[in-house]
Amino acid sequence: MTRFLRLLAVFLLFAAPLRAQEGFEAVVAGLAGGFAAQAEAVERLGALGDPRAVPILRALSEGRLQKSPEGALAIDGRDALTGAPAPTATEAIRINNRVRGALRGAFGRLELASARDAERAAAAAGLFRARSPENIQILEDALGREANPGVRATMERALAASRLAAPDAGVRRQGILMLGGTASPEARGLLLEARTASPDLAPEIDAAVAAIDQRLQLRRVAETAFQGLSLGSVLLLAALGLAVTFGVMGVINMAHGEMVMLGAYTTVVVQEAFRGIPWLFPWALPLSVPAAFLVTAAVGAGLERGLIRHLYGRPLETLLMTFGVGMILQQAVRLAFGAQNREVISPAWMQGVITLPGGVEVTQNRLWIIIFSLLVLGLTVAAIRFTRFGLEMRAVVQNRRIASTMGIRTGRVDAMTFAFGSGIAGMAGVALSQIDNVSPNLGTGYIIDSFMVVVFGGVGSLAGTMIGAFTLGLVNKLLEPWAGAVLAKIAVLVGIMLFIQRRPKGLFALKGRAAEQ
Amino acid sequence: MTARFQLSRRALLAGTAGALAMPAIRPAFAQGAPIKVGVLHSLSGTMAISETALRDTVLMMVENINAKGGLLGRKVEAVVVDPASNWPLFAEKARELLQVHKVDVTFGCWTSVSRKSVLPVFEELNGLLFYPVQYEGEEQSKNVFYTGAAPNQQAIPAVEYLMSEDGGGAKRIALLGTDYVYPRTTNRILRAFLNSKGIADADIMEEYTPFGHSDWQGIVSRVKRFAGEGKKTAIVSTINGDANVPFYRELGNQGIKAEDIPSVAFSVGEEELAGIDTKPLVGHLAAWNYFMSVPGAPNDEFKKMWHAYIKNDKRVTNDPMEATYTGFAMWAQAVTQAKTTAVDAVRTAMYGQKVMAPSGYEEQMWENHHLSKPVMIGEIQGDGQFNIVYKTPTAIKAENWSPFIPENASRRRG
Numbered sequence: 001m002t003r004f005l006r007l008l009a010v011f012l013l014f015a016a017p018l019r020a021q022e023g024f025e026a027v028v029a030g031l032a033g034g035f036a037a038q039a040e041a042v043e044r045l046g047a048l049g050d051p052r053a054v055p056i057l058r059a060l061s062e063g064r065l066q067k068s069p070e071g072a073l074a075i076d077g078r079d080a081l082t083g084a085p086a087p088t089a090t091e092a093i094r095i096n097n098r099v100r101g102a103l104r105g106a107f108g109r110l111e112l113a114s115a116r117d118a119e120r121a122a123a124a125a126g127l128f129r130a131r132s133p134e135n136i137q138i139l140e141d142a143l144g145r146e147a148n149p150g151v152r153a154t155m156e157r158a159l160a161a162s163r164l165a166a167p168d169a170g171v172r173r174q175g176i177l178m179l180g181g182t183a184s185p186e187a188r189g190l191l192l193e194a195r196t197a198s199p200d201l202a203p204e205i206d207a208a209v210a211a212i213d214q215r216l217q218l219r220r221v222a223e224t225a226f227q228g229l230s231l232g233s234v235l236l237l238a239a240l241g242l243a244v245t246f247g248v249m250g251v252i253n254m255a256h257g258e259m260v261m262l263g264a265y266t267t268v269v270v271q272e273a274f275r276g277i278p279w280l281f282p283w284a285l286p287l288s289v290p291a292a293f294l295v296t297a298a299v300g301a302g303l304e305r306g307l308i309r310h311l312y313g314r315p316l317e318t319l320l321m322t323f324g325v326g327m328i329l330q331q332a333v334r335l336a337f338g339a340q341n342r343e344v345i346s347p348a349w350m351q352g353v354i355t356l357p358g359g360v361e362v363t364q365n366r367l368w369i370i371i372f373s374l375l376v377l378g379l380t381v382a383a384i385r386f387t388r389f390g391l392e393m394r395a396v397v398q399n400r401r402i403a404s405t406m407g408i409r410t411g412r413v414d415a416m417t418f419a420f421g422s423g424i425a426g427m428a429g430v431a432l433s434q435i436d437n438v439s440p441n442l443g444t445g446y447i448i449d450s451f452m453v454v455v456f457g458g459v460g461s462l463a464g465t466m467i468g469a470f471t472l473g474l475v476n477k478l479l480e481p482w483a484g485a486v487l488a489k490i491a492v493l494v495g496i497m498l499f500i501q502r503r504p505k506g507l508f509a510l511k512g513r514a515a516e517q
Numbered sequence: 518m519t520a521r522f523q524l525s526r527r528a529l530l531a532g533t534a535g536a537l538a539m540p541a542i543r544p545a546f547a548q549g550a551p552i553k554v555g556v557l558h559s560l561s562g563t564m565a566i567s568e569t570a571l572r573d574t575v576l577m578m579v580e581n582i583n584a585k586g587g588l589l590g591r592k593v594e595a596v597v598v599d600p601a602s603n604w605p606l607f608a609e610k611a612r613e614l615l616q617v618h619k620v621d622v623t624f625g626c627w628t629s630v631s632r633k634s635v636l637p638v639f640e641e642l643n644g645l646l647f648y649p650v651q652y653e654g655e656e657q658s659k660n661v662f663y664t665g666a667a668p669n670q671q672a673i674p675a676v677e678y679l680m681s682e683d684g685g686g687a688k689r690i691a692l693l694g695t696d697y698v699y700p701r702t703t704n705r706i707l708r709a710f711l712n713s714k715g716i717a718d719a720d721i722m723e724e725y726t727p728f729g730h731s732d733w734q735g736i737v738s739r740v741k742r743f744a745g746e747g748k749k750t751a752i753v754s755t756i757n758g759d760a761n762v763p764f765y766r767e768l769g770n771q772g773i774k775a776e777d778i779p780s781v782a783f784s785v786g787e788e789e790l791a792g793i794d795t796k797p798l799v800g801h802l803a804a805w806n807y808f809m810s811v812p813g814a815p816n817d818e819f820k821k822m823w824h825a826y827i828k829n830d831k832r833v834t835n836d837p838m839e840a841t842y843t844g845f846a847m848w849a850q851a852v853t854q855a856k857t858t859a860v861d862a863v864r865t866a867m868y869g870q871k872v873m874a875p876s877g878y879e880e881q882m883w884e885n886h887h888l889s890k891p892v893m894i895g896e897i898q899g900d901g902q903f904n905i906v907y908k909t910p911t912a913i914k915a916e917n918w919s920p921f922i923p924e925n926a927s928r929r930r931g
Contacts, residue, residue, distance in 0.1 A: 035683055035906070036682075036683070063898075063899075094904045094906075096683065096800075096896060096904075096906045097684070097685055097775050097776050097779055097800050097896070098682070098683055098684075098685065100775070100776045100800055101685075101776045104776065129776075129777070185741065185742065185745045186745065188745050189744065189745040189746065189747050190747070191747070192745075192746055192747025192748075193747035193748065194747075195747065196747070223738060224735075227732075227734040227735050227738070230732075230734060231732050231734075234732070330561070331561055334561065334565065338569075339560075339565040339566050339569045340566055340788065340791050341566060341759070341762060341789075341791060341793075343791070343793060343794060345794055346794065351769070351770060351797070352770060352772065353770065353771060353772055361771075363734070363767070363770040363771060364770070365766075365770060366734065366770075435731060435732075435763055435766065436731045436762070436763055437731075437759045437762045437763070439566055439759060440565070441562070441563050441565075441566075441729070441759065444563075445729050445731065477734075477735055480735045480736075481735065481739065484724060484725060485724065485725070485726040485727065485730060485735070485736065486696050486725055486726065486727055489727060
């Protein structure tokens, strides 16, 4: 209410065009003040509607607006008002969240007539949040000339939100009806907020909220399912490599997590290498995938030839040895790259949310990781089914001695299989660098989960690994809302323990070297 | 018993040596055994990300003090051990420092659980520990000096800021934390504080996650839903360590802007932000007693010293490093004043010590073993630094026994 009165006062004060000129400069000067003065100046500039304010406010929001000790404002070395060179030493003006909120409203008013669709949509979204009855008129005018249906929808919502703040009950009722027709959680929040302000309209508001809730229900189910699939895809990626080294070869590889970590660090190295080459830089992430595969496969081959092959048939020693190797790799990376997290830039196509049909919002990076995990699974299955290497690998797993008499160099196949499994773990590391910390400890968080998935799915079965991963992801996310993240995880572990009691071979029991033993 | 006897005999010898060395004509270091400073920070394991910088800070201070001729005319020598983020190992390493290396003082620990693990060792052997990290309070040992913040020097002012007009006027609070003693105790204090400010339990959401949690989709969308109930909502995060990066990434990806749902964090500093692209996070808050962006000569000097020591101008400074710096400077002053490194004498000399901290405030050690510290709120900027939007006019005295925990009513306030 005070905000409204203030705006009204400002509006009346500057209604006279003669005074607008000096008024504009006086208001701009307020941007050099404290946060409260800044917010007020921004609101006034929005109310004035003077297009000269746009570049100044833009500079303020981007941190480019500077002030001299005398309070003169400058943008990029030029005076903000006159455009003359500003020679004095200046400091950047800083803003806080309150000013940012005011800026959004001001841009909303100033850019509603912009020629660009994106700017008009952003302006309408800003007015939706600013929700002041002042904006009803300009939104109605803007709707009158708007042709783009997407922008129209945003403007309509902004108009409804502005009407909700109007003093007249009839106008407010219109706003409630409009918002009740949407399926937007923000609209729901606005309605609930308005409920306390206008108790007389409570029945209408309750009906509108109920209508929104009904529409949102299906969407929430879909979003939970997506989250479950996303967690499942991460588990699948982490476990696939282990499904080969542990599942097929029977090597309890405790250094598996470190292979994932090495893959993530390969991503960092590739990104650093491409940083100087602008046209190649956006491709750093896709190109990291083969690079990570090769690096970790080489490490895996070295590990198998150098150490693991001497310990076949001695699972306890293998476990201890690979555990030690994992620690050595971790510390080596820590010495080489430092203990700090390394930054991996997400490309623009992996940031933000996309809205699927039906209004379901999914985050892009998670969506890509689901797709990537399925691709990696497909490639793994194809390599085992359709290549000569895959054939030899299956032959060695089924009967080593007969495979050997057929002329297969079983030692080489062992090394390649282990390298293959490690390489898959490396590719998983590329994906995980997008959602987790790239630190030397990256792998330790995934080793338990990976074993859990492989054992649950059935040792040696890729289909089992996939179904196991997605089942665990979905169950975890379904339990999480009412049990909390910690209890959900414990419940899943207990569930697996009980399941393994009943079916020691997991979901899909296959014959393999590990299964025979 | 033997250890205690050796210690005192040793102190006697050292004292005599020091006295004998006095008349010598300005040697680089007078004769006499060096003063030993133990460094008990994890250099491997999950906490290495945060604690290695603190080891470097202590080493920097040691180098610095030696360049000025040492302490009491004796050389200062650092003894570094690695407790490897392993809580029981912290106790063993503490015992090693005190009994084998016979250190005069120890700087160490980060997590509360590691501090709780070494506490009995320091009390049994009458050692001296400087603990440099903000924590949940509810502790006061005569063998520990706490140079980080107590809840009233960080958590409570931060929540007050969120509820103020400048902070957005939050009426609904989501308390998110890692599942261990610090977040649970802090949130217990905060809940009582919020209730006292008229915020009902229905307007408080509390969720815990395991260490290193990386899948924040569910929790962030629940926070979104919690915020959609028509009241201004804010997040108070006691999420620790590595888990912060995926948390902030998820906030950014789900489009939660600080103007709509601001979050304030108690364990996120410059060092933690080094691993992420902070552009989507601009405007989210952190509460500390120091930021690298603090203006003023004391901080410039601190940063210069750090960059010269670490030989890398890109490395950041943060609050626990500043607390380590302040603690070390205070200890050196107390030793100079007491003219000995004997624990009991240094303890008495510590009370009332004042140091001009890099935060630009004069900080004082009180008899409750805690420092008076200023409170600062910073907004994350696009370059990973903080823009200070609020700071208290003076340093605030610590209330390590929170008045918001009912059991403390009977306790003596230091």
